[in-house]
Amino acid sequence: MRTRSMVFGLTILPILASLLITAVLIMLVGADPRAVFEKVWEGAFRDLRSFSQVINFWIPLTLVSMGLIVTFTAGLWNIGVEGQMGMGAVFATWGALTLQLPPLILIPVEILLAMLGGGLWAALVGILKTRLKVHEIFGGVALNALANIASIYLISGPWQPAEGGSVRATPPFPADALLPPMSPDFGVSLLALVIVGVVIVSVIVALRGTRWGLQLKATGKNARSALLLGVPTGRSAMSAFIVCGMVAGIAGGYRVLFTYGSLRPLVSGGIGFLGLLVVLLVSIRALWVPLVTFIFAAILGGSTRLKVALQLDASLAGVLQGFLVLAVLFSNGLRERWRETNPAHLSETDIKTPESLKADR
Amino acid sequence: MGLVMNIELKHIHKRFGAVHANNDINLTFATGRIVGILGENGAGKSTLMKILSGFQSMDSGEIWLDGKPVSYNGPQAAIAHGIGMLQQDPLDVGAFTVLENFIYGQPGNLSPKRKVAQQQLEKLSQRFGFELDPDMPVSQLSIGQRQQLEIVRLLALGVRTLILDEPTTGISTEQKTLLFDALRELAAKDSMTVLLVSHKLEDVIALCHEVAVLRAGRIVGSMDMPATTTELVTLMFGQELAAQPRQPINANSDDAVLALHKVQLRNKRMKIDNISLRVRAGEIIGLAGLDGSGQEMLLRACVGLEKCSRGQIDIAGRDMTGKSYREFLQTGVAFGAAGRLEEGLVAGLTLTEHIALVTSHQSFIDWNSARQHTEDQIKHYNVRGRPESRIETLSGGNQQRVLMALMPQEPVLMALEQPTRGLDVDSARWIWQQLIERRKGGTAIIFSSPDLDELVTYSDRIIVFCGGWVQEVADMENLTLDELGRMIGGEGVIQ
Structure with missing residues (x-):
């Protein structure tokens, strides 16, 4: 066709x-571009270790992108997704540094905290948008900056390591607070993979098969008409922000609970912005997201070896x-x-x- | 006529999708004349004037100036040919001062001569008695003053033909007098051509030498002034038909479905006081008036889309004043806006998605049954389209049918803006059959229409909006189209 x-x-x-x-x-x-592409390919797929790095980048990027699919469907430019990741990381860090619980309970609690952090931060953008008529791009950018400042303050203040303060990172989390890797060779969290799978399926099902998804779509395409047809457009927009924020929060949590094992400034590493690009690239077609994020993850993961190999x-x-x-x-x-x-x-x-x-x- | 032919429009066509906004327009405007361009909303007069002033391109046709064909793209080029248009909302820059706005459109070098320009501005303002302080920011001027600035600006650019779109909306009486004096002087002394686009018949009667009337994209007539309001209204609405017998009122109870108590409505442009109205089940109320006289504001107030600044609105005996549209919906009202794809339908969604949006109440949508339901509705409402068709691919008439299908089956009250707007005769008749069906079930209907015939044919009672006043037609039995036309034009209003 x-x-x-x-x-x-x-x-x-x-x-x-x-x-x-x-x-x-x-x-x-x-x-030689061929040599470069070869090195990138090698960097991504040379062995299990390098492949696991690709997957570790793919996980948060896919989560964020699936969240953004929801906000874009509702016609919202959730540029605040970076800050939502950041707050997810901050909330998860609080759990990791302060809660004394058995790992089986602690890890789910940390993930719930991450969702809470991201969701709250997104709800702020939503309130600014629906109640105070502040465009979500401006609200989002401001809240991104605030999330960043908050994490820097926490790292250099209340959560600074005992041996000499720095603004580099919090002390490493206790081992029990971290997501366990599948094996020493393949450093990927199975739990995170499961969560990504659940998120992908739920977002697709929710957008295609539920009244909520249809209302989001109608709101995104013509909010005025949707309102006249009886769609609670304000509530739709708000829920889209919160869902996206919660998913982005998990992505942020994943960065501290697995990738780094501590909280650092700019912990999102631009993954939120990259997610915006992914969703634009696939024009909000959710099914395409995992593939395109994989291509991105492979290129970005693979290129880390360029310096060593080709200067x-x-x-x-x-x-x-x-x-x-x-x-x-x-x-x-x-x-x-x-x-x-x-x-x-x-x-x-x-x-x-x-x-x-x-x-x- | 013995005058130099200044502007000739030949076979102008302009289409917007399915709408033929200008259909083979041929017109001639002579120098020194003030010509009124009349027509209801959507008749195509603004489009025509925008084509003439370069704000819009035409699909085909020719513009001849002083016997030579010209073509230009853009308002700048039109101004260079001596044609300037004053938009309804003046196109000035709010942060600039009067003088800066006066200068910025002028051709020439990068360092405009402020002194020279200021003298020119003062000279022109003095001539017409305009009070324009060169150093005042435009954002602090009234609409009337901004209009004056725009006029002197266009004159300084050497414009010979001045087009004004609804210039008397939102300006004071004194400013209107000044404006009209200036226009008369420009036509008489400077032999300029003035084209006045207006709904306000009293303005046209006061100012114009002749009028041209558009209806549905065509020129349907022109006449030399003076003419009476009735003659103009007849030309605009095109009524020759005799009034048809009305259906008997089918109200089966005395309880008011809708009751307005001394409601006041206001927006930036007008205020209407003291509207009181009781509508019983099964009644059809028509709202008449020239476009933008407040009918739509009232319709929207009846469904909670417009707030009343004073008074009370009851739906089925419940006080709904200040409640939201969604709360109104829950009491069983339905609203249909004039702009179907702007307000009502969602371009990009299919028919099935529309139906599912209003009918499904579970979290998960049963697409099979939604599709089945859509097919039933398509059959029932005789829609030409498939369940999976996107709504914007349907014709206007079919979109209106879908809108009807989306409305609740037995609403207490339907508030409809121009329910047959843009529809052909068959579709319009079909829509009314449906409405009358619902009325038999006890639904009250309140609707606005620019079509006098439609108003007289279907309304049990008619309310006329004119210049901030509302008046109910007292003697419906003996109402003629002529009388209604006169009332709409502002004659016989008790003030």
Whole structure:
């Protein structure tokens, strides 16, 4: 079917185009792009250890992206997802540093705390948006900064390590507070994988099969009409924020409870922003998320070896990412144009911010 | 006429999707004349004026100026050809001062000569008696003053034809007098052409030398002034038909379904005081008036979408004043807005999704039964579309049918803005059959319409909105379209 292959092409095209541009750039600095891609491939899939690193990046990125699918469906630009991850990490850290419980209880409690932190932070964006008419992008950016400041304060103040204060990190968490890896060779948390699976399935089912999902979709496409049809649009938006925040909170919790084993500043590591990019790239089609996040995780994980092997900076992955952003925007433009000339096949998923509720036409 | 033909519009066409906004428009405007462009909302007059002033492109057709065809893209180019338009909301920059706004559209170098411009501004303001302080920020001016600024700005740019879109909305009586004097002087002394787009017939009668009337995208007539309000209304609404016999009132109880007690409604532009109304079950109330006279505000107030600044609204005996739209919905009211895809339907959702949105009350949607239900509704309402069709791919008439299908089966009260707007005769008749069906079940209907015939045919009672006043038609039995037209035009209002 023409529509489907078109949509497929417009999803894959930006990735290919940005790979190509990056290759040209590598040649310009005098290196061999083939060698670079080989090294990246090796860096990602050389052995179980490197593959586990890819998965450890994939887990929080996929969680965040699935959360953002929910807010985007409701027409909301939840740029505050970074802060929601950060607060999830902070809340989980509090549990890890202060609670004395057997691991079987402690770990679920930590994850619930992470959800609470992220959900609360998202609820603030939601309240600003629905009650005080502060656009979610501005509210989100401000709350991102606040979350960051809060974590720096905690690290350099109340939670600083006993031996000499620093702003690097809290003391390492006790072993019982950490998520256990599946095996010494394959350092991936089974529990986290299960959670990711549950989140993916629940988000897809909720959006496709529930009244809540349909109400979100209607709110996202035309909040005014949805309201007139009896949809509680304010409540819809609020619930979308909270669900996304809770999922992002788990992702933040995962970063401290597994990846680092302590709380650090900027613990989200830009994964939230990357998640926004992923969801734009797949145009809110939830099924695509795990695959695209995997590609991202592999490229980013693999490029860490570039420096050692080729004296190229690992920020090359950042360059690739930058090109990808531009390519995605470009292909969205193309898609828009294609849609205009083919109105019969209006694309399933155009991203729109909801029209502000007008008092009167 | 012996005058130089200034502007000729030839075979102008403009389509917006399925709507033919301008359909083969041919018009000639002579210099030194003030021409009123009349027509109901959506008749295509604003589109035509935007095409002439370069704010919109046409699909086909030609514009001739002084015997030569011209083509331009954009308002700047139109101004260079001497045609300038004054928008309803003046296009000025609020943070700039009067002088800066006066200067910024002027062609020329990067360092505008403030002195020269200031002298020019003062000279022009003096000539027309406008009071414009060059150093005052535009955000502090009234709408009337911003209009004056826009006029002198366009004049300074050498405009020879001035188009004004609803210029008397939101300005004071003194400002209106000043404006009209200025326009008369420009036409008489400077031989300028003035085109006035307006709903307000008294303005047109006071100012214009001639009028051209549009209806549904076509020119349906033009006449030289003076003409009476009735003649103009007849041209605008196109009524030659005799009033049809009305159905008997089918109200089976005296209890009011809707009761307004001394309600006051206000927005930025108008205030309507002291509206009292009792609507019984099964009654149909028509709201008449020129576009934007407050009918829609009242309809929206009846369903909680508009707050009354004073007074009380009861639905089925319950005081609903100040309650939200959702609470109104729960009492069994239904609302249908004029802009179907803006307010009512969600572009991007399928018919089944719409039906599921209003009918499913469980957490999980049973898509099979929703689809089945949609198919039933499609059959019942005779919709041309499939359950999986996206709503925006349907025609206007079919969208309206879907809206009817989405409304509760037996509402207490239906408030409908222009329920047959943009529909062909068949679809319109079908919609009314449905409405009358529901009325038999005891539903009260309150609706607005620009179509006098529709109002007289279907209403048990008619309320006329005019210039901030409402008046109920006293003698429905002997109401003629002429009389209704006169009332809408503002004659016979007891003030």
